[in-house]
Each structure stands twice: as C-alpha cells, then as structure tokens.
Amino acid sequence: MVGSLTSEDKGDFEHFMLKEIFDGPEALRQTLRGKIRDNKIVFSELKLEVQAINKIFIAGCGTAYHAGLVGRKAIEELAGIPVEIDLASEFAYRTALWQAGDLLIVISQSGETADTLAALYKARKAGIPILAIVNVPDSTIARLADMVIYTQAGPEISIASTKVYLTQLLVLYLLALYFAQEKNALPPEELMACINAIATIDQYVEKALTQQPRIKEIASHYYHANNAFFLGRGYDYPVAMEGALKLKETSYVHAEAYAAGELKHGPIALLNGDVLVMALLSQDALLEKTLPNINEIKSRGATIIVVCKESLQEHCQEYENRIVIPDTNPLLAPLVAVIPLQLFAYYMAIFRGTEVDNPRHLTKAVTVE
Numbered sequence: 001m002v003g004s005l006t007s008e009d010k011g012d013f014e015h016f017m018l019k020e021i022f023d024g025p026e027a028l029r030q031t032l033r034g035k036i037r038d039n040k041i042v043f044s045e046l047k048l049e050v051q052a053i054n055k056i057f058i059a060g061c062g063t064a065y066h067a068g069l070v071g072r073k074a075i076e077e078l079a080g081i082p083v084e085i086d087l088a089s090e091f092a093y094r095t096a097l098w099q100a101g102d103l104l105i106v107i108s109q110s111g112e113t114a115d116t117l118a119a120l121y122k123a124r125k126a127g128i129p130i131l132a133i134v135n136v137p138d139s140t141i142a143r144l145a146d147m148v149i150y151t152q153a154g155p156e157i158s159i160a161s162t163k164v165y166l167t168q169l170l171v172l173y174l175l176a177l178y179f180a181q182e183k184n185a186l187p188p189e190e191l192m193a194c195i196n197a198i199a200t201i202d203q204y205v206e207k208a209l210t211q212q213p214r215i216k217e218i219a220s221h222y223y224h225a226n227n228a229f230f231l232g233r234g235y236d237y238p239v240a241m242e243g244a245l246k247l248k249e250t251s252y253v254h255a256e257a258y259a260a261g262e263l264k265h266g267p268i269a270l271l272n273g274d275v276l277v278m279a280l281l282s283q284d285a286l287l288e289k290t291l292p293n294i295n296e297i298k299s300r301g302a303t304i305i306v307v308c309k310e311s312l313q314e315h316c317q318e319y320e321n322r323i324v325i326p327d328t329n330p331l332l333a334p335l336v337a338v339i340p341l342q343l344f345a346y347y348m349a350i351f352r353g354t355e356v357d358n359p360r361h362l363t364k365a366v367t368v369e
C-alpha cells in the first residue's frame, strides 16, 4: 500500500514515483553527508578490521539485490575482496561456506523484508558479523544487525523503489572505496579520482534528469508493447535488470534483462518486430562487444532504444531512439544510466493507465517469505 503522506507531499508532481525520481540528487547529497572528510572516506558506523575481511556475502531482494550486484563488482574491482551475492529468498537454501573473517551485507529499503531477515538470521546463527544498509530508521533489520549504514533518502512512498536504489548504490561505492583505502588496494591518485567523482555524482544525475521530455516522447510511441528486453554488459547488466524490474512492476509489460553477450545463447529466438529492446551503452571499454549485439537485434526487426553515454553517441547515430546520458567515470555509470530507465517505466505506466504509485499485487514491505 502507498504510505500515509497526503497528496500535498507530491508537491508539483502528479505521482510519488516521479517526485522520488527527481528527489534522487538530493537523496544522494544527504547520503554522502559526512562520508568524505579531508579527501578520505569515513564510516564511523563500522566496527571492522578491514584488513581481516576474508569474503563478503551480500543478500537482498528485488531492487536491493540489483544494487548489490553493482556493489559486488565495485568491491571486487576496487578493494580486491571476494564477494558472493544471493537473492535473499534463495540464501536459505544453499550451503554458505563461511570462514573466519567473513561479513554479510544485507540491503533493504524497508528494513522489514522477511527474506532478507532470514538471510540475516542465517549469518547470525553462524556467528558472522552483519552490516545492514537500510533506509527506514529503527526497522527490524536495522535493530538486529551488528552495524547499520542508513541511506538518507527520506521516506519513499511509491512502491517502485527509485531514489533509495540510487542511495544504496552510493553507499556500496563508498564502502568499496573505503575498503580500498583501508587496504591500500589502489594507487592514491586513482583512489582520489574516484572519491572526487563520487563527490559530484549528484550533478550528473541532475543532468540525466533533463532527458525527461525525450523519454516521455519515446514512451508515447511504444507504450503498446507487450514484451521488452533490457541489455547490457559489465556494469550495464545489473542496471538493465533494474530497468526491467521497474518496467514490469509499474506498467505490467513483460520485461526481461539479459547480459548482452547471452542473447545469442537462446533469447534471440524471441526477437521479432513486436519486441522492444532497451540497450545500455555506458561502458567505453565494452562498446566494441555490445554494438554488434545491438546490430544483430536490429536485423531481427525489433525496436531498439539506446541509452548511450555522451561521448559514445557517434557510434549510435543509426539508432533514432537515442537517450543520451552524461559522461561519468564508467565505474559510477549505473547511478546515471538508471535514470532514463526509471523515467521510461514511469511514462510507460502513465500511458498504459496503471496505478503507478501502487501497482497491483505489490506492497512496500514484503513481510512474508
């Protein structure tokens, strides 16, 4: 159910979802507050011997899981700590080979998700320390975890999580950089460049939001679609997963995400003129591999929408449905690339006439396993 704020709280926006997408930059600024001091990442919430961390496990559901997928990549790439990630709902059914020095990170907007709580209990039973990334203060997960980092997104009313996803990503990037800093895992100038990039990321998100009219226009052409694929490689893949989830939950369009390279291993059989394909191109180094995948889709007659980084635009000229996102450090691109996908899901829902803030069969906190 949509939360208890009144319609006035939407300000000039017609729906909470749209307001919350536009709240993203401010949510990032609030979450960043106090985390960078004298060019260093500071986490007073953590009671951890970073050098002694052996492996990190991450568990979450839905959007929180998608944030965790990005976090895994960042932690492994920047800090060199191995990470395993599970859907919290599956974590109970597999053997976690815990070792001394392991840490579980649970991610949850509500802090009340039953599946995520079950993952927490499993680690607790094994004596593994638990760090929670939570948005709702004093929620059950926040109370039970050994350490809590709050995302400072403020209340999120719309069932589709948007601004909180951004802040979850931000906390995970900051954690990855903090671990790297404490382990001296990166050359100082590289660490500094990443810290500087993250300190100004809100401005890039603001810029991505200026694409709103273009995205609305594209959605107005394609809202009758019944099937959509979201494609990406590297950091773009978990963002594609998030885009597909947003679209299905708000507009009830059947949407799936595929790693761009996986398409030819089966799903390509589904492509025809009725399929909408959203392709993400935010990673310079992966352009050469992903472009041929998109061309292949084109030759199968599917409608393509390309979300493309500004400096890669020249490679995407042949795609009329182009949404341009600002150039960022490729590591941080998910924070920017997800904005058009959130807006696209919103406008698809609006044109299809669904109850965008309160989609059928969903609740803001899923408290049953």
Ligand code: M6R
Pocket (backbone or CB within 6 Å): 061, 062, 063, 064, 107, 108, 109, 110, 111, 112, 113, 116, 159, 160, 161, 162, 245, 246, 249, 362, 364, 365, 366
């Ligand atoms: O409150 P949580 O972050 O633990 O919730 C997890 C999922 O239920 C949630 O992200 C869900 O997928 C959202 N409706 C996505 O927009």
